Amino acid sequence: MKITIVLGAFFPVPPTMGGGVEKVWFSLAPEFVRRGHEVMMISRKMPDWPREETIDGVKHFRVDGFDTPRSIVWLKFLDLVYSIRTMSILPPADIVVTNTFWLPILLRDPKRGRVYVQVARYPKGQMHFYGKAARLQAPSHAVARAIAAEAPKLADKVAVVPNPVPAPENSPSPISSREKVMLFVGRVHPEKGVHVLVGAFASGARTAFTDWKLMIIGPTETKLGGGGDNYFISLQRAAGKAEGKITFAGPMFDSAKLADAYRSARLFIYPSLSERGESFGLAPLEAMAHGCAVIVSNLACFHDFIRDNETGFIFDHRAGEKAETLRDKIDNVISNETLLAGVAAAGYEKSKEYAPERVADQFLKDFESLIREDV
Numbered sequence: 001m002k003i004t005i006v007l008g009a010f011f012p013v014p015p016t017m018g019g020g021v022e023k024v025w026f027s028l029a030p031e032f033v034r035r036g037h038e039v040m041m042i043s044r045k046m047p048d049w050p051r052e053e054t055i056d057g058v059k060h061f062r063v064d065g066f067d068t069p070r071s072i073v074w075l076k077f078l079d080l081v082y083s084i085r086t087m088s089i090l091p092p093a094d095i096v097v098t099n100t101f102w103l104p105i106l107l108r109d110p111k112r113g114r115v116y117v118q119v120a121r122y123p124k125g126q127m128h129f130y131g132k133a134a135r136l137q138a139p140s141h142a143v144a145r146a147i148a149a150e151a152p153k154l155a156d157k158v159a160v161v162p163n164p165v166p167a168p169e170n171s172p173s174p175i176s177s178r179e180k181v182m183l184f185v186g187r188v189h190p191e192k193g194v195h196v197l198v199g200a201f202a203s204g205a206r207t208a209f210t211d212w213k214l215m216i217i218g219p220t221e222t223k224l225g226g227g228g229d230n231y232f233i234s235l236q237r238a239a240g241k242a243e244g245k246i247t248f249a250g251p252m253f254d255s256a257k258l259a260d261a262y263r264s265a266r267l268f269i270y271p272s273l274s275e276r277g278e279s280f281g282l283a284p285l286e287a288m289a290h291g292c293a294v295i296v297s298n299l300a301c302f303h304d305f306i307r308d309n310e311t312g313f314i315f316d317h318r319a320g321e322k323a324e325t326l327r328d329k330i331d332n333v334i335s336n337e338t339l340l341a342g343v344a345a346a347g348y349e350k351s352k353e354y355a356p357e358r359v360a361d362q363f364l365k366d367f368e369s370l371i372r373e374d375v
Contacts, residue, residue, distance in 0.1 A: 001037045001367060004090060004113055005029060006098040009065040009082030010075075013043040014055070016253050018187075018224060020282045021099050021120045024163045031360035033057035040093070042086055061089060067223040076101055095367045104130050114370050119143055122276040127151035134370045139163050139280040142300035159366055162304065164359035165285045165351055168259060172291025172348060175266050175341045180212045182330070183265035183292065185258070185283045186272075188220045188235070188248075189227040193271035193297065198238045198246060199323035200271075200330060205242040208331040212245070217261060219251040262290035266344075267334065269295045271326055273317055281305075285354060288312070288347035293340050295329060311350045312343060 011019030013026050022043065029039045039058045044065030045051060053060050063085050066078045083102040090096065093113035098104060099120045107115050114134035119127075122143060127150045130136060136158045138144035148155040182201065186192050194216065201214045216235075220226035232248075239246040252258045262268070268287035272278050281302045284294045288311070296302045297317035306312035315329040333340055 002093040003039045004093040004096040005041045006086055007043040008100050009079055010068045012046045027164050027166055027356045028360050029058040030056035031356050094371055104133050121279050123147050123150045137161050140301040140304050143279045161362045163280050163282050164356040165289045165354045167355050168290055175344050178266045181265040182214045182267045182269055184269055185217045187225040188218045191274040191277055193273045196271045196322045197269055198235050200327035202241040204327050205245050214246045217249045217252045262287050265292050268292040271297050289351035291344055291348050293344040305350055311347045
């Protein structure tokens with residue numbers, strides 16, 4: 001098969017600036033090559049990066065892109081510009097995968113491949129425009145249901161294929177041997193609930209969490225998806241009540257360093273408030289793969305791989321006092337070391353189902369089913 005993967009205008013590949021979708025396809029593409037397929041990946045060009053190169057058998061071609069703007073309207077316009085630039089260099093293929101907004105609408109040449117739309121976020125009205133696409137791929141059952149609800153006529157084009165999570169080279173150390181560290185990894189943005197986490201930890205820093213520390217890893221800059229300076233200042237102010245036990249480490253794009261952070265923490269907390277933003281939950285699954293026990297908010301997308309008190313923990317983010325509810329949940333979790341260790345171990349086993357090798361097989365099976373429809 002000839003497979004083209006077109007990523008967005010705002011993050012480069014390799015994913016040196018973050019980007020969950022970019023991480024997903026950067027891990028999957030070499031798996032396709034190992035199975036004998038020809039893969040081209042198109043992504044944003046960065047200064048001093050080559051326009052073309054081959055990495056792990058994957059041919060990379062880079063197109064001039066943009067920093068993420070604040071305005072959603074301007075973002076869509078820049079995506080249009082990038083998509084038009086991309087169309088001019090698309091090679092003949094069997095499948096063309098993309099998560100861009102405009103490319104599935106603009107592509108009309110069957111020689112470029114059957115259009116495979118990755119719906120990486122909850123749909124917001126655009127599904128009606130993708131009637132010509134061969135597939136609408138959802139990373140979770142929650143997103144699949146949302147696509148079908150928004151565009152019932154396209155329900156038969158929806159398929160659920162999850163995101164992959166690379167397994168660590170070595171088995172993670174047991175919870176009991178790790179430092180008493182709580183960890184958050186993600187964009188430092190209000191929709192991620194970082195202020196809820198900081199408030200919860202700070203309120204228990206002198207009591208329930210007296211022996212614990214909280215590390216927050218992720219970008220605050222708007223161009224990288226963060227909440228900006230004002231939000232960060234408010235978090236620092238709130239963290240002051242924790243007497244130095246909260247660390248803001250900034251973004252960490254080095255995969256080895258990030259793995260070390262996961263492997264040194266006992267508990268990973270992801271209190272997202274984004275009811276229509278979270279589509280899968282890659283960071284919690286990464287934490288599970290490194291042996292962390294995980295607490296997440298009660299968003300439907302997490303339910304594919306987290307069962308409360310079994311493979312992870314769930315707190316009610318819809319409660320009136322969110323920080324207090326999260327603080328109580330954390331307190332209950334860390335006070336039972338046997339439960340914490342058991343859930344971390346079960347979560348680690350669950351994460352193996354999302355290894356790139358397994359997920360690549362699911363994608364290739366779906367690609368082949370679409371190609372057979374043309375025969």
